[in-house]
């Protein structure tokens with residue numbers, strides 16, 4: 292009788308792909324995948340550890356799930372960045388964990404589970420690190436109509452506050468034909484949205500022989516006749532070329548969605564972060580994108596409370612946000628991560644002050660976002676319907692401006708407020724009737740896909 296396996300996936304979309312890969316490999320090896328951890332003989336926690344709150348969440352999850360050892364659970368496995376970050380010290384810290392697998396050893400998950408079930412307590416942390424390929428089995432979780440495709444892993448940047456290069460290893464791209472094969476497979480499965488992800492998608496191909504690029508990758512995908520969406524996430528501002536803008540503008544399936552984490556806009560803070568750029572240069576970049584695609588949706592991420600961020604420097608960031616008019620903004624408070632270069636810096640900002648700055652920046656952005664949304668009232672948008680609205684008055688979906696899980700939504704009603712006759716996973720053309728701070732609402736016109 293095959294053992295049952297459940298997995299809890301923490302952290303980012305790149306980690307989710309690793310989780311789905313591990314489940315795919317275990318299913319291929321004959322294990323039964325179950326959603327409910329209470330029923331599982333093998334429980335895996337794929338952890339995130341890039342900042343302290345993520346570390347706490349991972350340890351809490353492992354301690355909570357260890358309680359299931361009184362029921363069906365025979366082995367508990369810790370995979371992902373916590374294993375990479377803390378290494379063998381975890382063997383003593385987490386006595387209830389029966390196997391440890393680093394993000395670079397995802398491909399050896401079956402070996403780890405077999406070893407744990409045999410009472411060995413495997414500790415697998417490999418270099419050179421692992422990278423999926425199109426033939427790698429994958430047990431896709433989440434909505435069947437949307438899928439992440441990891442085009443590369445690791446990072447060669449050295450941002451002062453970030454531990455990811457040490458956790459995920461050097462940047463390594465998958466060959467373009469391999470990414471193409473995976474996308475073709477997903478399209479054949481009927482997937483409506485493919486999200487291309489990496490730590491930095493704009494660095495794609497620089498490490499390949501012959502050298503390639505994100506623009507080349509997109510041009511090489513077989514998207515003729517594909518009426519779904521290809522969405523690129525996690526672009527680095529330094530990697531957005533004219534060729535990339537032209538390719539996105541001239542490839543109908545690739546949505547004009549630009550997710551560009553900037554982290555800050557003040558020159559001195561950015562240099563201290565070991566990042567290039569500054570406000571004026573970023574405004575020119577946004578102008579380049581908008582002149583190539585006036586309908587482009589722009590998303591970014593900021594860190595507030597970074598060491599040395601005076602009240603004036605924060606004010607200049609607020610001014611930048613008012614001027615840049617992003618569609619979507621995520622803000623994080625700075626964390627002093629042990630082992631990061633910035634942890635040694637003077638001029639720390641008090642956590643409460645950083646928290647207040649986060650709230651202030653988000654309130655500025657709420658006004659910007661509402662104004663951006665208001666522009667769409669009366670216009671048509673194509674929406675990917677995903678679920679019933681909680682009030683039962685329509686379907687909730689996303690438009691090209693909304694990446695899964697992190698951006699806004701569109702509430703789709705039928706004519707005169709009737710229930711929209713559209714199924715989850717289908718595209719529907721909508722006339723926008725209402726703009727909210729982060730979301731839109733509209734009336735369904737017609738379905739635009741099978």
Ligand code: SF4
Pocket residue numbers: 446447448449450453454455456490491527
């Ligand atoms: S680009 Fe910077 S912030 Fe992003 S993963 Fe790399 S080092 Fe970290």
